[in-house]
Amino acid sequence: MALPEVGEDGGILQVEACGLCGTDHELYTGALNPGFAFVPGHEVVGTIVEIGDRSRQRWGVGEGDRVAVEVFQSCRSCRACRSGTYRRCEQHGLADMYGMISVDRQPGLWGGYATYQYLAPDSMLLPVPGSLPAEVAVAFNPVGAGIRWGATLPGTKAGDVVAVLGCGIRGLAAAAAARVAGAAFVMVTGAGERDHQRLEQAGGFGADVVVDVLEEDPVAVLRARSGSAGADVVIDVTAKAPSAFTQAMDLAAPGASVVVAGTRGGEVPGFNPDVLVYKELRVQGALGVDVVAYSAALDMLASGRFPFAELSRCTAGLDEAEELVATMAGERSSPPVHGVIVP
Known part of the structure; x- marks a missing residue:
């Protein structure tokens, strides 16, 4: 051309x-x-x-x-x-x-x-x-997404227990953003052997514990390791993983904020809409990023605080x-x- x-x-x-x-x-x-x-x-x-x-x-x-x-x-x-x-x-x-x-x-x-x-x-x-x-x-793009989804949209604050579903670069960035916002505990999940290498790197981005959901129950791990009844903030960045949405609802504590940034690609098995009522959950869909988050992402990358370069x-x-x-x-x-x- x-x-x-x-x-x-x-x-x-x-x-x-x-x-x-x-x-x-x-x-x-x-x-x-x-x-x-x-x-x-x-x-x-x-x-x-x-x-x-x-x-x-x-x-x-x-x-x-x-x-x-x-x-x-x-x-x-x-x-x-x-x-x-x-x-x-x-x-x-x-x-x-x-x-x-x-x-x-x-x-x-x-x-x-x-x-x-x-x-x-x-x-x-x-x-x-x-x-x-x-x-x-x-x-800058995936890190900006992590900042917007992991901190800005859910209003993550000091002392929060946070669960991040998905361990790609956006999930790792969401964990880092939650940690910067003051989260007291961060869990990151993956699914299967292909995610093991990614989960191994999550500690450098603020994760206190990682879970392969095909091997362990993330709800039980979160409760045991954080000492809480559930997560104050849940960020679901998985894609084409319908069951992850149900896990997000199960992980959420009463009154929690749940950000859904990945598309499901089909029906969600095992999801009971009444959970939204009983737990009084705030569920926020997230499409893309914005220039405010992009600017913060470039600052985060330049700071070297988290090992994105590695x-x-x-x-x-x-x-x-x-x-x-x-x-x-x-x-x-x-x-x-x-x-x-x-x-």
């Missing part, structure tokens, strides 16, 4: 790295099918090589600046954008997410699996410290993208915590 003329608006990013998300595998297999050809990739860090004058003023950046790209676009003027919920922008919304826009829409370079990415006028960009290696910097990580060029996507989904071998494309 040819690089476009930018003019007064927009810009061109030279891609340094693009992180992989579970959504990428669903798009690859067709479990999510937008119905058109597109350039994938929505966890992008790179350097601006061309920018229009109006975009320079709007974004507050210029040529040579290193930035992270927010997956959503914002018109900045509709009611949703003015209220801060720009993920529901009336002009853009889910239809204009980077990494899932048709190549037939000019200039076609709408994703991070590429050497260059077009930046539309309504893009949202965040400065990236030059000290952060590209393969670590792209974790995570088990696999990087690949564009020629190995297919292999990496399949590996991260567990099709080839036990997946690392983080997958990154470096074009």
Whole structure:
């Protein structure tokens, strides 16, 4: 694809790295099918090589600046954008997410699996410290998710008992965020042998105990190790794991906050809706992240407080993208915590 003329608006990013998300595998297999050809990739860090004058003023950046790209676009003027919920922008919304826009829409370079990415006028960009290696910097997206889901949305506070269901990079980031918020006890769960390597790394991110739910009862472990009747905050970041939702309800203490960030992909076995009433639970769905959490994530990554740089990580060029996507989904071998494309 040819690089476009930018003019007064927009810009061109030279891609340094693009992180992989579970959504990428669903798009690859067709479990999510937008119905058109597109350039994938929505966890992008790179350097601006061309920018229009109006975009320079709007974004507050210029040529040579290193930035992270927010997956959503914002018109900045509709009611949703003015209220801060720009993920529901009336002009853009889910239809204009980077990494899932048709190549037939000019200039076609709408994703991070590429050497260059077009930046539309309504893009949202965040400065990236030059000290952060590209393969670590792209974790701004999952770490931002962990901060929003693990602390901001549930209002995690000092002394809370927290259960995180899922031990991928978002789960580990949620555990770290809960610890920063003052949680007194954090448990992280996984399921099966493929998660054992990930669970082994959870201690570095604030976990007091880890549980393979196929081998132990997480409710019994939580009660025994924390000395509480249940978790004050439960964060479910699992995907395509219907039973995890029921476990979240069982783990929750009366009056707890439960954040559900992963899609189920089907009916939930064993779930009794009356539990919501009897326990007076607050259940919050979570779609994506926001620039506030992204900014906090970049600060967390730069601080070095948690070992995100030392995570088990696999990087690949564009020629190995297919292999990496399949590996991260567990099709080839036990997946690392983080997958990154470096074009």
